[in-house]
Amino acid sequence: MVSRLFPLTLQDVAVRRQGKRIIGPIDMVLDPSGPTMVIGPNGSGKTTLLRVMHGIERISAGSATWAAPDSSKHAFVFQSPIVMRRSVVENLAYPLRLVKTPAAQIKETVDYWLDRIGLTPVQNSPATRLSGGERQKLAIARALVRKPDVLFLDEPCANLDGRATHEIETLLQEIAEAGTHLVMATHDMGQARRLAHDLVFMLDGKIHETGPAATKFSTPETQALAAFLRGDIVT
Ligand SMILES: Nc1ncnc2c1ncn2[C@@H]1O[C@H](COP(=O)(O)OP(=O)(O)OP(=O)(O)O)[C@@H](O)[C@H]1O
DSSP states (O other), X not given: OOOTTOOEEEEEEEEEETTEEEEEEEEEEEOOSSOEEEEOSTTSSHHHHHHHHHTOSOOSEEEEEESSOOGGGEEEEOSSOOOOSSBHHHHHHHHHHHTTOOHHHHHHXXXXXXXXXXXXXXXXXXXXXXXXHHHHHHHHHHHHTTOOSEEEEXXXXXXXXXXXXXXXXXXXXHHHHTXXXXXXXXXXXXXXXXXXXXXXXXXXXXXXXXXXXXXXXHSOSSHHHHHHHHTOOOO
């Protein structure tokens, strides 16, 4: 099921800060049928691209246009999970309270997600006491309680151990299968292979190569993507 929000069209997008080009020019049409993984070397502009798509980065030139704009239908999970200094349960309830969801529905939704991410036993503990993996799962669940069509994730498994990474990948696969579209930046090529339907390879602030993951991993068109996938340093 593809959201009515798509396609997202980026036309001649550039982001400049202090006279420096961070990304651009970028032209792309995102009209996905499965998870989109954004890969590329450090500093190639992955985070900035995601922020542009989500609408939280000031664009210096060009435009980013959704077919049916509705910012309440996309959510963003940052690299370092931001949890509020409140209980786990409050972290999940908060986005629903903001939109004046009835109490009974908040409880039902929050209980569902607590169970789904395995945090029911610690629901009343301060979220700041959770482990890194638990915090990230909480951040993902909190982004999902309002049922977004699109979820942007910036390196959600950076600094997590194998077990936490596996749990988060399983959760992401499940929500993708249930119809939420994922657009995710990752450093981890194994993870990109496991999750990607489409691949976006960024280099030096531009989209260097893009297409279906199944063909891009096996037969990259450009030398730079081939080298990056081999693990070479690409600049
Ligand atoms: N507001 C800003 N002002 C100046 N430079 C910036 C700003 N935001 C990002 N940059 C620089 O622009 C480049 C691209 O940053 P970005 O975070 O988008 O890349 P990235 O591919 O996500 O990097 P990483 O993999 O290290 O997270 C980096 O060199 C970064 O230092």
